[in-house]
Amino acid sequence: MSLILEVVAPRLLGPAVMVAAAIIVKGYADVGDGFSAGVVVALAVALRYVTLGAERAESGLPVLRHAPALAAAGLLLALAIGFFPVAFGDPPFTHFPRPGEHVVEIGALELTTAVAFDVGVFLLVAGSLVEVIHQLTRLVEGPRR
Amino acid sequence: MLAWSAVASAAAAFVACLAGWLAGGGSVELAWAPTLGLRIDLAFDGLAALYSLLATGIGALVFAYGAGYLPWHLEHVGRPAHDAWRFWPWMVVFMGSMVGLACARDLVLLFVFFDLTAVASYFLIGFDRDRDARGAALMALLVTGVSAVALLIAAVLLYDAYGTFSLPELFERAGTGTTTTVAGVLIAVAALAKSAQVPLHFWLPRAMAAPTPVSAYLHSAAMVAAGVLVLGRVHPLLVKSDLVLDGLLVVGLVSIAVGGVLALAQDELKQILAHSTISQYGYVVTLYGIGGATAAGAATLYVLAHAIAKSALFMTAGAVTVTTGESQLSRLGGLGRRLPALAVASGVAAATLAALPLTLGFFKDELFFQAAGEHGRLVQLLAVGAAALTVAYIGRFWLGLFTGPLRARPSGGVSPLLLGPIAVLGALALIGGFVVEPFARLAEDAAEVTHVGGLDVAPAYHLDAGTENAMALAAWGLGALVLLASRFREPLVRAFARAGERVGPRRWYALSLLGLNRLSDWAHDTEVRDLRNSIAAVLVPAAALIALAFVVTPTRGSYAAGSLGADDLPIVVLLALGVAAAVTAARDRGRLRPVLALSVLGFALAGVYAMAGAPDVALVAVLVETVLTLVFVGVFARLPSASVRRPRLRARNAIIGAAAGASVFAGLWGALSRRTPAEGVAAEHIERAPGAHGGDVVTVILADFRGLDTMVEITVLAVAVVGIASLLSRGRPW
Numbered sequence A: 001m002s003l004i005l006e007v008v009a010p011r012l013l014g015p016a017v018m019v020a021a022a023i024i025v026k027g028y029a030d031v032g033d034g035f036s037a038g039v040v041v042a043l044a045v046a047l048r049y050v051t052l053g054a055e056r057a058e059s060g061l062p063v064l065r066h067a068p069a070l071a072a073a074g075l076l077l078a079l080a081i082g083f084f085p086v087a088f089g090d091p092p093f094t095h096f097p098r099p100g101e102h103v104v105e106i107g108a109l110e111l112t113t114a115v116a117f118d119v120g121v122f123l124l125v126a127g128s129l130v131e132v133i134h135q136l137t138r139l140v141e142g143p144r145r
Numbered sequence B: 001m002l003a004w005s006a007v008a009s010a011a012a013a014f015v016a017c018l019a020g021w022l023a024g025g026g027s028v029e030l031a032w033a034p035t036l037g038l039r040i041d042l043a044f045d046g047l048a049a050l051y052s053l054l055a056t057g058i059g060a061l062v063f064a065y066g067a068g069y070l071p072w073h074l075e076h077v078g079r080p081a082h083d084a085w086r087f088w089p090w091m092v093v094f095m096g097s098m099v100g101l102a103c104a105r106d107l108v109l110l111f112v113f114f115d116l117t118a119v120a121s122y123f124l125i126g127f128d129r130d131r132d133a134r135g136a137a138l139m140a141l142l143v144t145g146v147s148a149v150a151l152l153i154a155a156v157l158l159y160d161a162y163g164t165f166s167l168p169e170l171f172e173r174a175g176t177g178t179t180t181t182v183a184g185v186l187i188a189v190a191a192l193a194k195s196a197q198v199p200l201h202f203w204l205p206r207a208m209a210a211p212t213p214v215s216a217y218l219h220s221a222a223m224v225a226a227g228v229l230v231l232g233r234v235h236p237l238l239v240k241s242d243l244v245l246d247g248l249l250v251v252g253l254v255s256i257a258v259g260g261v262l263a264l265a266q267d268e269l270k271q272i273l274a275h276s277t278i279s280q281y282g283y284v285v286t287l288y289g290i291g292g293a294t295a296a297g298a299a300t301l302y303v304l305a306h307a308i309a310k311s312a313l314f315m316t317a318g319a320v321t322v323t324t325g326e327s328q329l330s331r332l333g334g335l336g337r338r339l340p341a342l343a344v345a346s347g348v349a350a351a352t353l354a355a356l357p358l359t360l361g362f363f364k365d366e367l368f369f370q371a372a373g374e375h376g377r378l379v380q381l382l383a384v385g386a387a388a389l390t391v392a393y394i395g396r397f398w399l400g401l402f403t404g405p406l407r408a409r410p411s412g413g414v415s416p417l418l419l420g421p422i423a424v425l426g427a428l429a430l431i432g433g434f435v436v437e438p439f440a441r442l443a444e445d446a447a448e449v450t451h452v453g454g455l456d457v458a459p460a461y462h463l464d465a466g467t468e469n470a471m472a473l474a475a476w477g478l479g480a481l482v483l484l485a486s487r488f489r490e491p492l493v494r495a496f497a498r499a500g501e502r503v504g505p506r507r508w509y510a511l512s513l514l515g516l517n518r519l520s521d522w523a524h525d526t527e528v529r530d531l532r533n534s535i536a537a538v539l540v541p542a543a544a545l546i547a548l549a550f551v552v553t554p555t556r557g558s559y560a561a562g563s564l565g566a567d568d569l570p571i572v573v574l575l576a577l578g579v580a581a582a583v584t585a586a587r588d589r590g591r592l593r594p595v596l597a598l599s600v601l602g603f604a605l606a607g608v609y610a611m612a613g614a615p616d617v618a619l620v621a622v623l624v625e626t627v628l629t630l631v632f633v634g635v636f637a638r639l640p641s642a643s644v645r646r647p648r649l650r651a652r653n654a655i656i657g658a659a660a661g662a663s664v665f666a667g668l669w670g671a672l673s674r675r676t677p678a679e680g681v682a683a684e685h686i687e688r689a690p691g692a693h694g695g696d697v698v699t700v701i702l703a704d705f706r707g708l709d710t711m712v713e714i715t716v717l718a719v720a721v722v723g724i725a726s727l728l729s730r731g732r733p734w
Helices: A003-011 A013-027 A034-052 A054-059 A062-087 A113-141 B002-022 B046-076 B081-086 B088-103 B107-128 B131-162 B167-173 B178-194 B203-209 B212-218 B223-233 B242-265 B269-290 B293-324 B340-353 B360-375 B377-402 B416-434 B437-450 B467-484 B486-503 B505-528 B531-552 B566-587 B592-611 B615-638 B651-673 B681-692 B697-705 B707-729
Strands: B026-033 B038-044
Touching: A003 A013, A003 A034, A013 A034, A013 A113, A034 A054, A034 A113, A034 B615, A054 A062, A054 A113, A062 A113, A062 B707, A113 B697, A113 B707, B002 B038, B002 B046, B002 B081, B002 B088, B038 B046, B038 B088, B038 B107, B046 B081, B046 B088, B046 B212, B046 B223, B046 B293, B046 B416, B046 B437, B081 B088, B088 B107, B088 B212, B088 B223, B107 B131, B107 B203, B107 B212, B107 B223, B131 B167, B131 B178, B131 B203, B131 B505, B178 B223, B178 B242, B203 B212, B203 B269, B212 B269, B212 B293, B223 B269, B223 B293, B223 B437, B242 B269, B242 B377, B242 B486, B269 B293, B269 B360, B269 B377, B293 B340, B293 B360, B293 B377, B293 B416, B293 B437, B340 B360, B340 B377, B340 B416, B360 B377, B360 B416, B360 B437, B360 B467, B377 B467, B467 B486, B486 B505, B505 B531, B531 B651, B566 B592, B592 B615, B615 B697, B681 B697, B697 B707
Parallel strands: none
Antiparallel strands: B026 B038
């Protein structure tokens, strides 16, 4: 790998997370959703693995080991958002605020349960893909540590 | 600790169920998926009370027995004590699903709980994880699970005809006719397989590979009872068709005979009891086949008395094996003097099964004879024969164990934990012989669900020369005769058992499983022998299907070529780029160049999406293309640089590729030639998106309109990741 790539690739993770956040925040009003945001983050992580090799990629960024927990949290968040209306007698996936009611906005971010669901999807996709990358590189390069 | 919390939960559930029954029941109804007509409709009525009390009450006793048995069992087979964690949770799950099944009043809910019990039983029967136990668990799951699909089909049939899954509504709406008959037959098949009735009975004897507490619970009072529970629950639907009732009657009588004769042929204790269970549930099925008020009451009392007696007998078999180390009847005998308490307690249970007076069992046969007498002379005669068989095999079991010369020496007394539950059940059966009213009331409440309309379950001792008494006397006499005439009996029952092994349904099961395995191996070998075959396995059927669609659909006017304007220039350029990239990818012999060409193709198509007004699709396409290219680059960087042997270009590949390409081309052209419908779900989605506070309709569809679909899809993703982790690193997440 070229030197430029080795320098640039690890530094792309921050911008990638920013882009992902932007996609989610704008997602409900504009192009993009939780899935795309998750893939963007996974893409930056994958680039890191390809340029640095799996060992350095993981030792330099120990936070990656929380990917499975992130995925599980995303699934639970999505489940909770989807099914908590059942407790109040509404059908599942009733989103709040309801149509016609006022939505609190912070900049471009709309505070609705649908956006929270999208965040759950994002967490699950990002966590799952990082986990898959980890498992597959382990398969190629053998167990580490 | 774990075992005792299971016991405590079962006991608490029993007290709750008892209080619920005495308070007169109640019901819960929740929307599940209202647009599909699915509701969570649970009612704690008489039938629910009977089966919940059995599941929790006998559950509590069997769990207490298991607390004493399981440590011995784990030590006996050389497994660590913490493997109890693989046992107790499933027992509790099983109990919970059984209570749920008892309360369900909706066909789909019934199916769900039905399968939950099957899944829990799979893990319980296969607890020992040796070859035998795993085969037994799979057999139980396949036989009961595959037949359970019939229940689902019946539910869909009835929903299609009458617009509801709810049983009370179906009882009102359903008429007599083919749909009702077919649905009745399908439900009966599912229920009969679960209750181990001929010809689907063979899974039950095999399931004796399970540890004894599992048999004592699942195969006396719970799993097999689930089948007759469903029969009792849907009975008002079944009576609308004489065919179904007659079928039940025949299956029940044949099961009584086959189970009884095979029970006489077995030597292993649990095998005798398993075949006896087949026979005993045959009685209940017979009663449901007879139909009417008397039979409904007799059926529920029968289930109650049988569950109490049979679980006590299973636990007796386990206790005998624990203390002597033997499980064959021919190597046991004379234990009565050494283990008097066990002999008395299990003696009462055996007498209950044989319907001797002064036990609860006497009344089950009294009602059975009464119902048979109402149905006709032939059934009456067969009923006496059935009862005689029961007396014979259960007499052989108990007398063989506790009388005669001492064979295997017990290594000490039976521990109180093993004896206690048996004694409690024996005492219950004995109390029932004197004070039958509470049991009769429970049976009556349950039977009222089965037989809508008034009925009266009032068993009592009648000291007269009535028909039932005469039938009972005849049955005992005949049974004693069969029991004593062992010289004539043995060759006959052995021959029957051998014939069953040779041409019976279990052999057909094995043969069909083998055939399916071979078919699957063949398909697997052909499909995944190499990459080319796997791709061809997708492309060839797709091409063939589209070609078939060509043949059967009219093509006039469905292929249009629109006009080309100056605005379309970017799209045309992108598509030309895509075509060039595709040709390069197919023709180039290098390693990295075809991959790069493929990604050029992907990006070109993403550009087309963006131009054609689908920015969301374009975004996802760009991301996925990038990931794929990165994966290829990452893998190629680690491949050895020496060139691998390149496969020759073969005519077969070219033909398959061309055929698939042509069919996709034609299919896409046809799709693009159709006018976009002005109205439809797409227009409605766009119209409603602002109301859901969204500007991007695709996102709104994903998160809101079709949120449940997204939920299921991401769950699939999570399951796939768990699968990858299990396969690649034994489930360690990192």
